[in-house]
Structures are given as C-alpha cells and as structure tokens.
Amino acid sequence: MVELEQEVERRRRLGLESATRKALIASSYRLARPEVYDSLQDAALAPEFLAVAEYSASPSADLKGLLQRLETVSEEKRIYRVPVFTAPFCQALLEELEHFEQSDMPKGRPNTMNNYGVLLHELGLDEPLVTPLRERFLQPLMALLYPDCGGGQLDSHRAFVVKYALGQDLELGCHYDNAELTLNVALGKVFTGGALYFGGLFQAPTALTEPLEVEHMVGQGILHRGGQLHGARPLVTGERWNLVIWLRASAVRNRLCPMCCREPDLVDDEGFGDGFTREEPATVDVCALT
Numbered sequence: 283m284v285e286l287e288q289e290v291e292r293r294r295r296l297g298l299e300s301a302t303r304k305a306l307i308a309s310s311y312r313l314a315r316p317e318v319y320d321s322l323q324d325a326a327l328a329p330e331f332l333a334v335a336e337y338s339a340s341p342s343a344d345l346k347g348l349l350q351r352l353e354t355v356s357e358e359k360r361i362y363r364v365p366v367f368t369a370p371f372c373q374a375l376l377e378e379l380e381h382f383e384q385s386d387m388p389k390g391r392p393n394t395m396n397n398y399g400v401l402l403h404e405l406g407l408d409e410p411l412v413t414p415l416r417e418r419f420l421q422p423l424m425a426l427l428y429p430d431c432g433g434g435q436l437d438s439h440r441a442f443v444v445k446y447a448l449g450q451d452l453e454l455g456c457h458y459d460n461a462e463l464t465l466n467v468a469l470g471k472v473f474t475g476g477a478l479y480f481g482g483l484f485q486a487p488t489a490l491t492e493p494l495e496v497e498h499m500v501g502q503g504i505l506h507r508g509g510q511l512h513g514a515r516p517l518v519t520g521e522r523w524n525l526v527i528w529l530r531a532s533a534v535r536n537r538l539c540p541m542c543c544r545e546p547d548l549v550d551d552e553g554f555g556d557g558f559t560r561e562e563p564a565t566v567d568v569c570a571l572t
C-alpha cells in the first residue's frame with residue numbers, strides 16, 4: 283500500500299512538473315517553424331489520408347470500403363498502414379522538434395522507455411495539431427477499423443516524438459501501449475534499421491511465434507491496437523524520429539484499465555491525465571481478447 287501511495291504521488295508530481303514545463307515553454311521558447319503551430323491544414327496531410335478520412339466520415343462508409351483505401355499490413359493482427367503527412371510538413375515538424383531538442387528548454391520525456399524525444403502537449407502542439415488530427419481525421423477512421431476497442435469513442439491522447447540515434451537510444455523493448463489504439467508516423471530523417479515488430483495481444487498470450495516486421499516509410503503511419511505487443515529493432519545508421527499518438531477512449535478504459543486489466547480506481551490529474559474520466563461516456567461492448 284505504501285508503494286501504491288508513492289506511485290500515486292510520483293504521478294501527481296509528474297503532472298505538475300509537466301504543466302510547469304509547458305508554461306515555461308509557452309512563455310520563453312522561440313519557434314523555428316511557426317507554421318507548424320497553425321491550426322492543422324489539409325495541405326499538411328497526405329492526399330491518401332484525406333481521402334480515407336473523408337470516406338470514413340461519409341454516411342455510406344463501411345469496413346470493406348475502407349480496407350480498399352488502406353494498406354493491410356496484417357489482417358490477423360489488424361495492423362494497417364496509411365500515408366499521413368506530406369513530405370514538406372514532416373520536414374517542418376522535424377526542424378521544429380530538432381530546434382527544441384537543441385534549445386535549453388526543460389524537456390519531459392515521452393515515457394519510461396524513451397530517453398530522447400518530446401511530449402507534444404508540452405510544446406503546445408496538442409491544440410493546433412494533435413487534437414484536430416484525432417477528432418477530425420482519426421476518429422472516423424478508427425471507428426470503422428476498431429469499433430470494439432473504442433475507435434468510435436476516442437476522447438483523449440498522449441502524443442510524443444521518439445528519437446533514435448547512434449550514441450542515444452537505439453532500440454525499444456517489447457511492450458504494449460497505455461492506449462486503446464496507436465498511430466505511429468515516421469517523420470524521418472534518413473536511417474536504416476529500426477523496424478517495428480509485432481507479436482500477439484498482451485491480454486491473450488499465444489505460443490511464441492515469429493514476430494511480424496514492419497519497415498518505416500517516411501510520412502506514413504502504422505495503426506495498431508495498444509495491446510498488440512511490439513517493439514523497435516536497433517537502429518543501424520542515421521537518425522529516426524517518429525510521432526507516436528496513444529489514442530484513448532475513456533468509455534473503454536474506465537471499465538478496464540489497459541495496463542492492469544482491472545476496473546480503475548481514479549486519482550485527479552492535470553490535462554488529459556491518463557485518459558480516464560469520472561463522468562461516464564456512452565459505453566462500448568468490449569472484449570479484452572479481441
């Protein structure tokens with residue numbers, strides 16, 4: 283119980299520290315590419331992504347039609363690929379992130395597994411970029427692809443950029459995400475190695491099989507369930523920056539915490555916190571094993 287209290291206290295402190303960094307960055311960080319902070323424009327998005335989102339939001343859309351417009355990486359694992367950003371937007375975002383990385387601003391790290399990279403909400407990029415991306419584009423798409431995982435009820439996210447380089451982080455161990463659904467977009471730069479690999483669902487352990495290897499393509503995103511075990515192979519050359527958006531649906535996680543598979547006992551937090559809510563949204567029928 284003491285350990286639990288300490289962990290609750292640690293997380294509460296993390297939330298406060300993050301809010302403090304965000305305020306300092308908002309008041310004294312000088313942007314390199316201010317256009318990245320403009321409200322998300324269609325021009326930043328790949329035509330294929332716009333088409334997929336527009337189709338998904340149309341009244342006659344169905345899963346079959348959507349699958350004709352996306353690349354299925356694995357039908358069994360329900361992993362998909364779609365171009366997300368244009369090359370110029372990836373370039374501009376990378377320049378901004380690199381400029382921030384080199385600045386003397388305080389940096390919160392994405393999660394317990396990555397030592398480099400940044401949290402997008404601390405940079406002030408949630409409101410102009412990530413929230414519109416989730417609400418306007420990802421929500422209709424995810425509603426069709428993963429209705430049983432809260433795809434139609436996404437109401438928060440945790441977005442960050444992971445960076446891999448020689449002498450820094452090189453690889454990522456096998457894990458599952460604190461998310462119902464995940465979008466992982468390769469932003470660049472030039473690199474070899476670093477492929478993602480996917481195993482089974484953590485909630486439904488299966489006999490050890492060969493993991494599925496998925497190469498990155500700059501500008502393209504991989505969509506997967508948060509519970510799908512995955513990791514990243516070691517980087518061999520160059521530098522790899524990926525935008526990872528952990529998408530959350532309180533309608534699902536309020537009933538079944540994705541990390542411990544139990545009904546959560548909530549503690550108040552800043553911002554989106556870990557994506558739980560005290561108010562009950564409409565629920566979805568969930569099965570932890572799908």
Ligand SMILES: O=C(O)CCC(=O)C(=O)O
Nearest residue numbers: 444454459466514524526
């Ligand atoms: O290295 C990557 O691109 C994967 C990152 C990832 O899976 C995560 O941060 O949850």
Ligand SMILES: [Fe+2]
Nearest residue numbers: 457458459512
């Ligand atoms: Fe992950």
